[in-house]
Amino acid sequence: MLIINRKFPRVSLFDEHLHQQLDAIRDAGLYRELRRVDSPQSPHIRIGGKTFLNFSSNDYLGLANDPILKEAAGKAVKKFGTGAGASRLVCGSLAPFHELEEGLAGFKKTEAALSFSTGYATAIGTICALLGEDDVVVLDKLIHACLVDAARLCGAKIRVFAHSDLDDLEKILRWSSTFRLSGSTLKRELQPPRTLIVTESFFSMDGDAAPLREMVALKEKYGAWLMVDEAHATGVCGKHGRGLADELGVGHRIEIQMGTLGKALGASGGFICGSLALIELLVNRARSFIFSTAPVPAAAAAAAAAVCFVQSNDGERRRRELLERVKQCRTGILPVSDHQIGMGDRRDACPALSAIIPIMVGNEKKAVELADALSEQGIFVPAIRYPTVARGKARLRVTLTAAHTTDDVNRLAAALNGLVNRKSQIQNQNAPARRT
Numbered sequence: 001m002l003i004i005n006r007k008f009p010r011v012s013l014f015d016e017h018l019h020q021q022l023d024a025i026r027d028a029g030l031y032r033e034l035r036r037v038d039s040p041q042s043p044h045i046r047i048g049g050k051t052f053l054n055f056s057s058n059d060y061l062g063l064a065n066d067p068i069l070k071e072a073a074g075k076a077v078k079k080f081g082t083g084a085g086a087s088r089l090v091c092g093s094l095a096p097f098h099e100l101e102e103g104l105a106g107f108k109k110t111e112a113a114l115s116f117s118t119g120y121a122t123a124i125g126t127i128c129a130l131l132g133e134d135d136v137v138v139l140d141k142l143i144h145a146c147l148v149d150a151a152r153l154c155g156a157k158i159r160v161f162a163h164s165d166l167d168d169l170e171k172i173l174r175w176s177s178t179f180r181l182s183g184s185t186l187k188r189e190l191q192p193p194r195t196l197i198v199t200e201s202f203f204s205m206d207g208d209a210a211p212l213r214e215m216v217a218l219k220e221k222y223g224a225w226l227m228v229d230e231a232h233a234t235g236v237c238g239k240h241g242r243g244l245a246d247e248l249g250v251g252h253r254i255e256i257q258m259g260t261l262g263k264a265l266g267a268s269g270g271f272i273c274g275s276l277a278l279i280e281l282l283v284n285r286a287r288s289f290i291f292s293t294a295p296v297p298a299a300a301a302a303a304a305a306a307v308c309f310v311q312s313n314d315g316e317r318r319r320r321e322l323l324e325r326v327k328q329c330r331t332g333i334l335p336v337s338d339h340q341i342g343m344g345d346r347r348d349a350c351p352a353l354s355a356i357i358p359i360m361v362g363n364e365k366k367a368v369e370l371a372d373a374l375s376e377q378g379i380f381v382p383a384i385r386y387p388t389v390a391r392g393k394a395r396l397r398v399t400l401t402a403a404h405t406t407d408d409v410n411r412l413a414a415a416l417n418g419l420v421n422r423k424s425q426i427q428n429q430n431a432p433a434r435r436t
């Protein structure tokens with residue numbers, strides 16, 4: 001990744017400034033770098049000529065390298081070429097996007113759907129299309145960065161509630177309903193202020209589930225709207241893999257259902273499912289949709305094939321396999337008692353399990369050391385640090401897929417359990433942080 005052009009060896013003041021910042025990042029144990037992978041995403045990946053057992057991917061159903069998706073993408077390349085040419089509103093909207101969106105609306109049982117180039121663009125485009133400075137956006141403390149950025153960009157008043165804390169959420173909703181009443185009458189006539197609650201269903205770095213039923217009841221009580229990002233639940237739980245809102249029977253009561261196409265669906269992109277009015281408004285107002293070239297048609301075709309696949313019997317079988325691996329891993333690494341395994345307390349509150357198992361470490365450098373130690377044994381588990389999670393909340397984030405075998409999971413558990421016995425050694429080493 002790093003390209004050093006020896007023709008320009010002189011370090012400019014600009015670069016000096018950047019090096020100071022990089023040094024600070026390194027000192028804090030937060031330095032990140034890209035690792036080149038020379039294989040497809042799968043349980044075994046090639047990095048630097050070595051094969052690693054991979055527990056880092058969100059390819060939960062093992063679809064990212066599946067022949068069905070590859071064939072769909074290949075066909076789309078043959079028929080529609082590689083590039084989309086311009087924004088869908090400018091040069092016409094290629095058929096694969098429409099097929100994908102019809103498939104998504106059918107999958108999620110909503111009136112309509114709209115796909116975006118990424119999940120990030122979905123969040124930014126949607127929230128900014130719906131809210132302005134007179135409105136209130138209420139975020140879960142652990143919400144994904146793209147939704148935080150979207151909330152900041154839209155200009156609405158931001159309120160944050162403690163993670164999945166319904167009492168805290170209700171306090172904010174009570175405040176926002178009085179705030180709304182006291183807003184300027186003139187402005188209210190033009191466009192009434194609104195409150196939007198934003199949560200994930202399965203949280204990306206903690207793997208726990210939001211209390212969606214209770215949140216739906218609250219937003220209805222206070223006349224707020226709800227947006228649920230199902231990035232890590234789409235394809236993973238619910239009937240036909242529809243997600244956690246479906247599993248909990250509240251999908252039809254959520255105004256804005258978001259998902260991504262690059263995780264369990266094995267392709268790339270993001271989407272919103274909801275009413276036809278919502279989709280029409282996004283086509284007219286979502287700037288990340290309007291002012292961006294459409295994704296490659298092959299990505300839409302692969303995602304559309306994945307949407308069919310997850311609803312099939314084979315999709316059901318992969319979800320069962322995934323769940324078996326998740327349960328095996330959770331019991332297998334429980335003896336790692338020195339590291340708190342996340343989401344323990346909430347496990348019984350929700351009928352569904354995510355495929356994300358965080359192993360809480362705390363200290364950033366220590367998390368990196370543990371990841372390095374696993375890597376020495378040929379196992380790739382990422383150390384997740386600030387700013388992805390809060391400072392002092394670093395962790396190893398294990399993600400499982402249906403493509404892992406019981407042997408793969410046993411190997412991980414044995415390695416983790418072995419590391420705990422060497423923990424004092426690990427703590428005493430003060431190796432520089434190197435891993436993302």
Ligand SMILES: *Cc1c(COP(=O)(O)O)cnc(C)c1O
Nearest residue numbers: 118119120144204231260262269
């Ligand atoms: C990955 C992720 C996104 C962003 O989706 P991309 O397609 O990767 O841009 C949004 N929300 C959550 C919760 C995610 O985990």
